[in-house]
Amino acid sequence: MKLDPRTKLLLTLVANGMIFTAPLAYSILMVLATSILLIFEGKWRFVCAFFFVYLGAGVFFDAVKSLDIGTSGTIIVASLFLIYRIMPGCVVLYYVMTTTKVNEFMAGMSRMHVPNKVTIPLIVMIRFFPTLFDEARDIGHAMQMRGIRLFSLRTLTNPFSILEYRLVPLLVSLTKIADELSIAVVTRGLSPETRRTCIATIGFRVQDVIVFVYCLAVVALLCGITPFSVILEDGP
Amino acid sequence: MSNIRTTGKKSSNTLVRDLVNVGIFAALYVVLAGIAASVGFIPAFIIVSTFMVSLVTSVPLFLFFSKVERPLLCCTLLCGFFGVLMVFTGHGISISAIGIVLGIVSGLCLKVFHKSFMGCFLANVTISFLPSSMMIPLWSSTEEYLAYCSSVCDAAYIAHLNELSSSYWPLIGLFVFGALGAVIGGFIARRMMKKHFERIGLVR
Secondary structure: OOOOHHHHHHHHHHHHHHHHHOOHHHHHHHHHHHHHHHHHOOOHHHHHHHHHHHHHHHHHHHHHHOOOOHHHHHHHHHHHHHHHHHHHHHHHHHHHHHHOOHHHHHHHHHHOOOOHHHHHHHHHHHHHHHHHHHHHHHHHHHHHHOOOOOOOHHHHHOOHHHHHHHHHHHHHHHHHHHHHHHHHHHHOOOOOOOOOOOOOOOOOOHHHHHHHHHHHHHHHHHOOOOHHHHHHHHOO | OOOOOOOOOOOHHHHHHHHHHHHHHHHHHHHHHHHHHHHHHOHHHOOOHHHHHHHHHHHHHHHHHHHOOOHHHHHHHHHHHHHHHHHHOOOOOHHHHHHHHHHHHHHHHHHHHOOOHHHHHHHHHHHHHHHHHOOOHHHHOHHHHHHHHHOOOOHHHHHHHHHHHOOOHHHHHHHHHHHHHHHHHHHHHHHHHHHHHOOOOOOO
8 A cells, every 4th residue: 555755754743743742542543553554565474573572561661660670670661661662653664664765755855845955864864774783783793703892801991992993984884885875866866956857656545645634633632622522612 | 276267166966965974974973872872771870971972973973074065054954853853752842943053053163163173173062962952851841851751761760850850950960061072072083083084085
């Protein structure tokens, strides 16, 4: 089921708002909607795994939160919090990132009259997180082969060395990637000053309207605007 | 001196390169700041976490400052993206406005001092106030912030936060430690730039 990038943006905004600021029931409403969309994309295994971990963390979260066991308790609660409250946000982002092509996203942003000076870095940033983690992991493996670990004797005697051994190769690697990426971008004719044409067709369809109305309904529910309250206010 | 005449207008190719650099360094800044700020999960280190964030992000920021050709635009975008991302994670709308203002100020520092060490140093110190600003709601709207934190942290941590919010000194401490981290990080970054990046020709 193909959704318009603008609908996905609204879904992300509403879902994140609900997950971080509203009571748990609203975040579950948004997670359920995203899970249904993921099942339509054929990712039912991911949805099953997510709900297994999410419900497991939910069972333990309140129990551990009420225990007063000092710093270790804070760290355990923080880890469970990552699963319990941030993971739903990650699921929405996973859906948006795996189903949206860069081309479609740029077309959507262009339709919303967002300048290319904002769109280009935004796309690079969003698409760059996985590359960043891959590079950091590879550098970590290379350093481990040389015996440089986070808690080795060498790094414990000189804590700044870990900054040098891990950060400098990462920065050199990222700078080279940035140069290659900007050359590729220029070669493909992407410029902030010219209007870009797009081969992908985007637009609002029935599924977009359903998701749009659902998001607005959840927001209205949070604000206390329900059909019943409107009828009651208008009534005699 | 070369005899090449230019129109004085910067090429759009360098603008694209700048924008790509903004995207990449913004991603790196967010990840490094997140890792360094996780020190703050230990209640005793809440104030010191801004020091760690500024210290760790100084080297990438110095490299970023030396690579971009439009400092005002690039710094504003970098800080603006960080602010907007923090809004997505539930840190109030004010952080995005603070991010844009700090981005403009740091860009002006770079523009005035022409990417010299002093310019980079001042811009780095300015950006170091950004992670510190994330805790401002603890003092400006204490009730709401503690209510938000109570859903995500344990009782001992909330009690510590409540204790911190009773006085303004911890807020000043957050900013002072952030700036101190940026100052020390600035000197480390200058050494690393000379030792690594200038030697291999990544920056001039």
